[in-house]
Amino acid sequence: MATFQLDINNTKHKVEVTEGTSLLWVLREHLGLTGTKYSCGIGQCGACMVHIDNEPMRACLLQVDNYADGQKIKTIEGLSKNGDHPVQKAWIEAQAPQCGYCQAGQIMQAVALLKKNPNPTREEIKTHMNGILCRCGTYLRIIKAIELASKTPTSIEN
Amino acid sequence: MVQTKAEISRRNFLKSSSGVALFIGISGILPQLISCKDPNKIKEQLAQQPLTAWVKLSEDGLITIYNPAAEMGQGSMTSLPLIFAEEMDADWSMVKVEFSPQESEIYGSPGWNPGSKLMFTVGSRTTNSYYNVMRKAGAQARYVLMNSAAKHWEVPIEELTTSNSHVLHGRTNQKINYGALIPFLEMQETLPDFSEAQLKNPKDFKLVGKDIPRTEIPAKVIGSAMFAIDIRLPEMVYGVLERGNLHGSKPKLTNEAEILAMDGVVRIIPLDYAIGVVAKTLEQALSAKKSLKIDWSDSKASGHNSQEIYSTYEKIASQKEKGKVIIEIGDVSKAKKTAAKTYAVDYKNDYVYHAQMEPLNAVVKVAEDGGSAEVWVGSQQGMDTKLGVPKILGIAPENVKVHLQYLGGGFGRRSMNDFVEECANLAKEMAPLPVKLIWTREDDVTYGAFRPLSLQRLTANTDFKGNITSFSHTVVGDGGNLVASAVTNDHYDIPNQFAEWREASNGIRLKHWRAVGHGPNKFAIECMLDEIARDQGLDPLHLRRKLMAKAPRALATLEKVAELSNWNTPSVNGRAKGMAFVEHGSLGTGVCEISVDRSTGNIKVHHFWIALDAGVVVQPDNVKAQMEGGIIMGMSSVLKEQITIVNGRVQQSNYHDYNLLRMQDVPDSIETVILESAEVPEGVGETATPMVPCAIANAFLRLTGKPLRHLPFSPERVLQALNS
Numbered sequence: 001m002a003t004f005q006l007d008i009n010n011t012k013h014k015v016e017v018t019e020g021t022s023l024l025w026v027l028r029e030h031l032g033l034t035g036t037k038y039s040c041g042i043g044q045c046g047a048c049m050v051h052i053d054n055e056p057m058r059a060c061l062l063q064v065d066n067y068a069d070g071q072k073i074k075t076i077e078g079l080s081k082n083g084d085h086p087v088q089k090a091w092i093e094a095q096a097p098q099c100g101y102c103q104a105g106q107i108m109q110a111v112a113l114l115k116k117n118p119n120p121t122r123e124e125i126k127t128h129m130n131g132i133l134c135r136c137g138t139y140l141r142i143i144k145a146i147e148l149a150s151k152t153p154t155s156i157e158n
Numbered sequence: 159m160v161q162t163k164a165e166i167s168r169r170n171f172l173k174s175s176s177g178v179a180l181f182i183g184i185s186g187i188l189p190q191l192i193s194c195k196d197p198n199k200i201k202e203q204l205a206q207q208p209l210t211a212w213v214k215l216s217e218d219g220l221i222t223i224y225n226p227a228a229e230m231g232q233g234s235m236t237s238l239p240l241i242f243a244e245e246m247d248a249d250w251s252m253v254k255v256e257f258s259p260q261e262s263e264i265y266g267s268p269g270w271n272p273g274s275k276l277m278f279t280v281g282s283r284t285t286n287s288y289y290n291v292m293r294k295a296g297a298q299a300r301y302v303l304m305n306s307a308a309k310h311w312e313v314p315i316e317e318l319t320t321s322n323s324h325v326l327h328g329r330t331n332q333k334i335n336y337g338a339l340i341p342f343l344e345m346q347e348t349l350p351d352f353s354e355a356q357l358k359n360p361k362d363f364k365l366v367g368k369d370i371p372r373t374e375i376p377a378k379v380i381g382s383a384m385f386a387i388d389i390r391l392p393e394m395v396y397g398v399l400e401r402g403n404l405h406g407s408k409p410k411l412t413n414e415a416e417i418l419a420m421d422g423v424v425r426i427i428p429l430d431y432a433i434g435v436v437a438k439t440l441e442q443a444l445s446a447k448k449s450l451k452i453d454w455s456d457s458k459a460s461g462h463n464s465q466e467i468y469s470t471y472e473k474i475a476s477q478k479e480k481g482k483v484i485i486e487i488g489d490v491s492k493a494k495k496t497a498a499k500t501y502a503v504d505y506k507n508d509y510v511y512h513a514q515m516e517p518l519n520a521v522v523k524v525a526e527d528g529g530s531a532e533v534w535v536g537s538q539q540g541m542d543t544k545l546g547v548p549k550i551l552g553i554a555p556e557n558v559k560v561h562l563q564y565l566g567g568g569f570g571r572r573s574m575n576d577f578v579e580e581c582a583n584l585a586k587e588m589a590p591l592p593v594k595l596i597w598t599r600e601d602d603v604t605y606g607a608f609r610p611l612s613l614q615r616l617t618a619n620t621d622f623k624g625n626i627t628s629f630s631h632t633v634v635g636d637g638g639n640l641v642a643s644a645v646t647n648d649h650y651d652i653p654n655q656f657a658e659w660r661e662a663s664n665g666i667r668l669k670h671w672r673a674v675g676h677g678p679n680k681f682a683i684e685c686m687l688d689e690i691a692r693d694q695g696l697d698p699l700h701l702r703r704k705l706m707a708k709a710p711r712a713l714a715t716l717e718k719v720a721e722l723s724n725w726n727t728p729s730v731n732g733r734a735k736g737m738a739f740v741e742h743g744s745l746g747t748g749v750c751e752i753s754v755d756r757s758t759g760n761i762k763v764h765h766f767w768i769a770l771d772a773g774v775v776v777q778p779d780n781v782k783a784q785m786e787g788g789i790i791m792g793m794s795s796v797l798k799e800q801i802t803i804v805n806g807r808v809q810q811s812n813y814h815d816y817n818l819l820r821m822q823d824v825p826d827s828i829e830t831v832i833l834e835s836a837e838v839p840e841g842v843g844e845t846a847t848p849m850v851p852c853a854i855a856n857a858f859l860r861l862t863g864k865p866l867r868h869l870p871f872s873p874e875r876v877l878q879a880l881n882s
Contacts, residue, residue, distance in 0.1 A: 017439070017441070018421065018439075018441055018442065018445075021439075021441045022441070025439075025440050025441050028388070029390070029396075029439065029440050030439075032390055034381070034384075034385075034387075034388035034390075035380070035381020035382065036381070037385075037387075037515070037516070037566070038387065038517070038596075039515050039516065039517065039566075039599060040599045040812055040813045041598060041599055041812075042599075042812055042813070042814060044812060044813035044814050045515070045813055047515060075381070076380065076381035077380070077381050077382075079380075080380075083376060083379065083380040088379045088380060091375075091379040092371065092375055092376060092379060095371060095372060095375060095779060095780070095783065096375075096379075097231070097375055097378040097379065098230075098231025098232070098783065098787055099230050099231030099514075099515065099516070099564070099565060099566050099567045099568075100231065100374070100375075100377075100378030100383050100564065100566070101385060101514075101515040101516045101566030101567060102515050103378050103379060104379075104381045107379060125821075126821045126822045126824075127822065129821045130820045130821050130822045131820075132821075133515065133813065133818050133820065134515070135513050135514055135515045135567050135569075135791065135794075135818065136231045136515075136567065136787045136790075136791070137786060137787035137788070137789065137790025137791045137794070137819075138783070138786070138787060138790075139790060139821045139824045140786055140790075140824055140825075140827075140828060141783065141786070142821070143821070143824075
């Protein structure tokens, strides 16, 4: 057991867990930030996508030990205060989710895309989003939502 | 409002076969009744007080409507309350939706037997089976409000109307919000049992049929929507099971002491087919699971090789002795004698896995005295609303409370509640500590319950004019209806039809998979039609048009999709179109346009068009979403997915070797046209998926002249077909 201090969504969290525990279990089971999902545990599906120092990363593959030195971790819960991030709003407008389980990962990945490339082409969207699985088959609406968000005048700041 | 014909005593509501347990919970007057959370209290109150179990009204005008169905992305959290609100004339902007308690006596809808009551979200039956239940309950709630306003204003109820959560009296120019009526609410001794004619005419619908955003989507984009896997309770411990990859095998743990000595491990709980480990944290439980040393016994599945079994299935199909006859119309053998031509083709399909994104899981807390339990679960519910837990704990069903959560995908897998029973078994040992059981993805794949592998042998005869005079369909496979459903052709005018199922059992766990038998059987039927059309030099559209001559609703979908897809304009640039008709409650014809990379064997689907008749459509945009999702899931299963078994052992274990369709492979568009109808709504969740294999194979046949007869259409199989 070891104690780690994590900076998540601009709040400091202290956890005591076994060394080597995945960041995903720390977020979900120890801190109750359950918006980040477990689905494959081997970096294949992207349901656990979070941002670390603004880069999209799969929490299931990360050991908590390596992210307790002041790295800024952002989860879906920290994306906006009132659920009004332009990408979240676009997601609602496109009525993108079905079961919804993969959608936090999809949104975190999409936000990372739009920050780097505010006006992606459809092919760029597909390439960037290809790593995030959706079993309900909402891909076309996800593309639509990203295209909607890219047209929003508000810049993607988060 | 027309007065009641058949009045039913409110004391008999729960016993009535209409499925309408009505009533309004009235905040202010009967505050203790408002929380519809306690089913026993609801039952008590229903026996003596005017209380509808479907809606809670508060003085500020807020209306809470209860959804009795599971929400797995298909939209029940919106569609069912919307139907209720429509008849109640509720202001939708003031409506909040919650899951109803899991009590089928109150919240069930007619199941497969008339008069029965089920809470079971399967078979795309939810909107269909709750349509009249919700309409009547909504109309009754409205009636209570109107009747109370009539008494309050001392005017005849016949002079009142309602609109947008208000009761209105035109003559005296009075208007009162439903919420403001609460102090004056009165409950009649009896309530009208509304007949169809007393409900709204679909053409007067204000909410049903409009594009109303889904109620649960905002929570799903901020990460607050609760799935069972997200539940955390004080003192909760974590359970995992090692089940192996040989179904039916029995385990013997050989390093118990070592496991018990591991950090955080609290208990080892052996089950018949698995070894359970309970630990203080999830990571400790998973670490112990990895360290288990288990000797596994052989099982019935030992020796089963999925890719070799087809030769056995072919032999079974060739045996003289018939299997279980499913349908027999006319005389197929007589038709054969007078036939100008006979066609016989085998179609095959491999095992497929559900791959719902949320792995199976549940949380169960058994009380210290063992006399009651609470269950948090994402389940498609079941014949037994308490999901098998009472039996495991040896307690009465009323002592088990089920808290339904959102489902991270169902697709039929969550209508089998083995995972809930497992969790109850662990929680029984751990009482009063709550146990969260999580299946890893590897558990979910290797101990999956698959759509069965099967073989379809189709034989058809045509007369000298090229008319199909008989159709005969032999299914070989395991699982009864899992393989043998959807073999009849109710919308095709074929005078002689025969279908049978021949059993072949391999000891592999099987389960309904979205669209069930429709997947393999429509694949076989619809491809057979195109193979005949090609041989006869007929356009597949014309062939189906002729077959659908006596089925106008089906024919309308065919004509519409032909128009939508520009069927008569040949595709260019190495592309071709293929079509398929599917009935699964709703009727739909789909057309896809594909191209093939002849060097890799990759099939690219460019477009999909669907024309759908689903009766009254409650949420048109959501129906389109179901078509889109159904097509994508169909494409995934047809182009990518395959479970293989070697010597009984499942060969795949996670998404690295069980591939799902990814975004780069989506079509450019999936376009759906919904045909207008005032008929009762029919299910839409499973109509699109079975179109995919046939439409793709039929397009491939037109493009290359070669048939694809074995699912999935892996690049290797496509190349094989091209080189044949």
